[in-house]
Amino acid sequence: MEFFIQLLVGGLSIGGTYALVALGFVLIFGVANVLNIAHAQSIMLAPFFLFILIEQAKLPLSLAAPLALFMSVLIAMFVYYAAIRPFLIIGKRSGYLAPFITSFGASLFIENIFATIFGSSSHPFPLEIQREVWRLGNIIFVPMQIYSMVCVFIATVFLAWVVNRSAIGRSMRAVAENPIVAASQGISARITIMLTISIATLLAAISGILFSAANNELSAFMGMEYGLKGLVVMIIGGVNSLPGAVVAGLMLGVTESFAVGYLSSSYSMVISFGLLFVILLFRPNGLFASASREARP
């Protein structure tokens, strides 16, 4: 029973971080109607910038953390300008594949530039992480898991507030509904999309820092690895549903954690993608599918 609860807590904490990644993908997909693969690299960029700023530039954490987040947002903006914006010009028709492929190319470029500069092996996380565990009766809690869950909870509540209550959220929902009508009401689709990408990048950056802190490692390839999980979560949750992404993320995390705990760690990838195919068989539009949306012309 203790083992079960530990696995459950571990699964929920890792699942929460998957959910953050997936939420970013869902936001960008909902508002810009583009599947921005390069978003996955924000997961890798933030801990890497943290690594550079703390190890090389010797900055204190209070300065390095906001700067790392800011730099990842900057890179995301750059990718947006180079790879996605050219296809968003209203009236210019381009196949739905083109922005997908460019963002994929940008993602590949970022990943391999970092791999050649910093080597393809993994580095330790730059900060000291509390290693001793908390005990509650016979149950052992890893503090990092609890911190991670708290961070994820705060980020999710913040996102829910932004999307549902704030002015930014209203314009985001308006652009997602119809960019032309939104423009006629004085809402700039471009600015809204940029804001959406910034918010999504912040979520991915936080989850990336949590990932690398939990595993005490960062590598250039972690972006694609976790980004892929985020995409799987997005599909399981039903592509354009924010609550769906959260539920699916937690589900994937828990399933994986049980698979690793009761079976073997080498099956983690197989289990998560197996789950995707099983769910696709029975609910082809995902768990929380609203009316499926076709690509806008």
Place this chain on the structure above:
Amino acid sequence: MNGFYESIAIPVLIDAIAVLGLYVIASSGRLSIGHAAFFGVGCYTSALLSTQLLMPYWASILVGALSAGSFGLIFGLVAERLSHWFFAIATLAFSVMLTGIVSSVEIFGGATGIYGIPISVGLSETLFSTIFVLILVYFIDRSSFGRSMRAVRDSEIAAEAVGINPAFAHIGSFVIGTSIAGLAGGLWAHYLGVIKPVDMSLDRSLFFLIYLAVGGMEHWAGALLGTFTLGLLPEVIRFSREYRLAFFGLLLAGFMVLRPSGLVSRELINWTSKIAKKIWA
């Protein structure tokens, strides 16, 4: 010296076969980022048949292609409901899952792969297969099925309105494309004599995708041109392997922004055929 040229030409030709398969998939508007998984199915099936059952190499390569095609059929049926992008992500997920299974199951040799496959594919066999696949793709393109694939790519609703079943076109093209990838995989296994899970990894899928996207998805010549230029150029100018993927990523993004149709576009084909007719007449 002859062996050196062969060692460059054969892998590029095998890649060209697989990219032609990807071209067939792309003709129906689908994109596969896990094409190497089906390449890998062909690799492993043919390798196991040759080493365990001692089948002749051509038979095992053919069975490998068929098994890759049947994997493609199962995948295509399951993933049919997904719309374009998510289909691509599902192929990616499928390939990662398949690589994971292959590298952890005993009969596939784990991470070390399968050794001692009879090396029976040389330049002539590869060239023959390339020409065979090229003719096949050419006739598929010209057939009514090829037209229905392109109709579905351009507009599923319009295609349905004239009585084309989009699901049939999608799944059919996926099965054909994955079978061709399996054929390429079988050739690869019998050319190298040894296969590892790396052979079906994501990197290879990415290379296939980049070759096709840069070459152009609108005509089979694009698949060939993309593979030959991007496959041969780095070998010829001795471009560093380290930077190759980063450079290819940049190339992929740049090409899609500046010339979305790739090197060989419909207009280019129409233009050249017009010029050719003028010279002929």
